[in-house]
Amino acid sequence: MLRVEARTALGGFELDAALEVPAGSCLALAGPSGAGKSTLLRIAAGLLRPQHGRVTCGDDVWLDTAAGREVAPEQRACGYVFQDYALFGHMTVWQNVAYGLRRTPHAERRRRAEELLERFGIARLADARPRTLSGGERQRVALARALALRPRVLLLDEPLSALDARTRASASRELARVLRDTGVPALLVTHDFLEAAVLGDRVAVIDGGRIVQEGTAGELAAAPGSAFVADFTGAIVLTGVARSGTADTTVVDLDGGGVVTSTDPGTGPVALSVHPWEISLEPAGARTEGSAQNHLDAEVVTVTHVGNRVRVGLAAPQPLVAEITGAAVGGLQLAPGMCVTATWKATATRLVSL
Amino acid sequence: MTRGRWFAPALVLTLAVALTFLTLPVVAIFVRTSPGNLLAALDDPGVLDALWLSVRTTLVALAIIVVVGTPAAYLLATRTFRGHALAVTLVELPLVLPPAVAGVGLLVALGPQGIVGGALADAGIRLALETAGVVVALTFVAAPFYVRGAQAAFGAVDRSWLEASRTLGASEARTFLRVAIPAAAPGMLAGLALAWGRAVGEFGATLIFAGSFRGRTQTAPLAIYERLGTDLDAALALSAVLVAVSGSLLLTAKLLGGRGVARAAR
Numbered sequence: 001m002l003r004v005e006a007r008t009a010l011g012g013f014e015l016d017a018a019l020e021v022p023a024g025s026c027l028a029l030a031g032p033s034g035a036g037k038s039t040l041l042r043i044a045a046g047l048l049r050p051q052h053g054r055v056t057c058g059d060d061v062w063l064d065t066a067a068g069r070e071v072a073p074e075q076r077a078c079g080y081v082f083q084d085y086a087l088f089g090h091m092t093v094w095q096n097v098a099y100g101l102r103r104t105p106h107a108e109r110r111r112r113a114e115e116l117l118e119r120f121g122i123a124r125l126a127d128a129r130p131r132t133l134s135g136g137e138r139q140r141v142a143l144a145r146a147l148a149l150r151p152r153v154l155l156l157d158e159p160l161s162a163l164d165a166r167t168r169a170s171a172s173r174e175l176a177r178v179l180r181d182t183g184v185p186a187l188l189v190t191h192d193f194l195e196a197a198v199l200g201d202r203v204a205v206i207d208g209g210r211i212v213q214e215g216t217a218g219e220l221a222a223a224p225g226s227a228f229v230a231d232f233t234g235a236i237v238l239t240g241v242a243r244s245g246t247a248d249t250t251v252v253d254l255d256g257g258g259v260v261t262s263t264d265p266g267t268g269p270v271a272l273s274v275h276p277w278e279i280s281l282e283p284a285g286a287r288t289e290g291s292a293q294n295h296l297d298a299e300v301v302t303v304t305h306v307g308n309r310v311r312v313g314l315a316a317p318q319p320l321v322a323e324i325t326g327a328a329v330g331g332l333q334l335a336p337g338m339c340v341t342a343t344w345k346a347t348a349t350r351l352v353s354l
Numbered sequence: 355m356t357r358g359r360w361f362a363p364a365l366v367l368t369l370a371v372a373l374t375f376l377t378l379p380v381v382a383i384f385v386r387t388s389p390g391n392l393l394a395a396l397d398d399p400g401v402l403d404a405l406w407l408s409v410r411t412t413l414v415a416l417a418i419i420v421v422v423g424t425p426a427a428y429l430l431a432t433r434t435f436r437g438h439a440l441a442v443t444l445v446e447l448p449l450v451l452p453p454a455v456a457g458v459g460l461l462v463a464l465g466p467q468g469i470v471g472g473a474l475a476d477a478g479i480r481l482a483l484e485t486a487g488v489v490v491a492l493t494f495v496a497a498p499f500y501v502r503g504a505q506a507a508f509g510a511v512d513r514s515w516l517e518a519s520r521t522l523g524a525s526e527a528r529t530f531l532r533v534a535i536p537a538a539a540p541g542m543l544a545g546l547a548l549a550w551g552r553a554v555g556e557f558g559a560t561l562i563f564a565g566s567f568r569g570r571t572q573t574a575p576l577a578i579y580e581r582l583g584t585d586l587d588a589a590l591a592l593s594a595v596l597v598a599v600s601g602s603l604l605l606t607a608k609l610l611g612g613r614g615v616a617r618a619a620r
Binding site for chain 2: 046082084088089099102
């Protein structure tokens, strides 16, 4: 179990966060740039000392500012994977991996390094220099190097962000496997919610130096605790004023016009969120009454194909995005400038008080 | 000729004037020194003594500069602290100090009547007018060239390399030796070559602090000055040797500096 608590001044705001990662589990720390994610990681590794804080790993206290105790980074055995991988350019790949194997007899170091490289399928690169490697290969060397010292925790700073889109999918699968296999607490920093959802058993969303919500990715997407989290998980966020409607429903008068119904309770100013894939489009004026209870007239602004789905940007009193299947687009003959009605269910509408 | 077409030729002309002026003295030395003269002069034991003394004293000075200057440059490059800017400025001070002033300063600091010199004399250490004094003068004037180069080289080392080394179980000292120094080596060597060039040519501070005694404190530049009136051939031969040494040191610095920049850009 890794526990990190820290309170420290950070640029224009204060970082004040506490988190816990059980052994064998990965907590993804997700948030926008400058939210304090990497700072927490550096505090866990001992590369940064917070003004107030406590870091423990199992029964070992790595940092306790109140007791004046601090363990140096080299004595914490943290496997740290840096954002740009930080491979030593003046060493070969195997020397990079063997760097942490100081207590291993010299003759055995190369063999141990090659074993690790073999695990990642890159033993043939043992004598290469880091600058000659591709992004995916560098990531694997960085992971092998971090695992070489049998770390007690794994700390990963944006491990996939330096990779191109094609490599990212396979690197992500491999990383997920490594995280499962190592069995130590893993703390991963990312600005991408999807990455957090794929790699993290749990996701903590951090904004402005504070953890605003923590849960499984599904919990966060289904019940975002704030407009920020809803927006971050990829949902559309609309604002308005709520009043109670009929039969356990809440009616929200949207800022700028339009009315939306939700099954969540709420009164006064609220943010409501709905996922783009919950929204379907119909020709303007057609009111096919069904379980979908929300209708907003909108004008098509953009039509973007993403794989077999289509993202449709809509101009309504507040901007919307619908994600629909290619077949549905063909039926509607969507084009920018066209007027449509966006519909979604009241049950797919989450309310958060502002 | 259309208006405005004069500017580019004017630029070329000024560069040509500058290059002619800057290389003329060097060319003149080689024009006036025949290979026969050069060999004959190098047969003169006085000339050889001066060259040998220059080699010994500059190497000892460089060793002192590297041992003390490397960790100091690392500190300046990797930490910020109160007085950091002042420390950097003080390290650079000898660059702008006239060598004669440096010599006088060393004399009143470390000479027999100097503020520290008395204590040194009590401990049996004499620097003024001794070979050791030459080393002191060379160290004083040449150190900033190395410390500045090494500081810039350490500053260009990716901070995440140093942090990665720490998380991989290496202490700060081990990180310094195994990661920082190898990564900064080209820049450090370029700074070292410049420092050596400055030390080889040192004249004023050495003359004032250590004097010009043959075989003891008379380095090559001092020997050139002494021979100038009596034996122009020997002075020219020594000059030619120094030009060759300085030229190759500058070339080394350029090549290593270029490599360092190329490495940092990767």
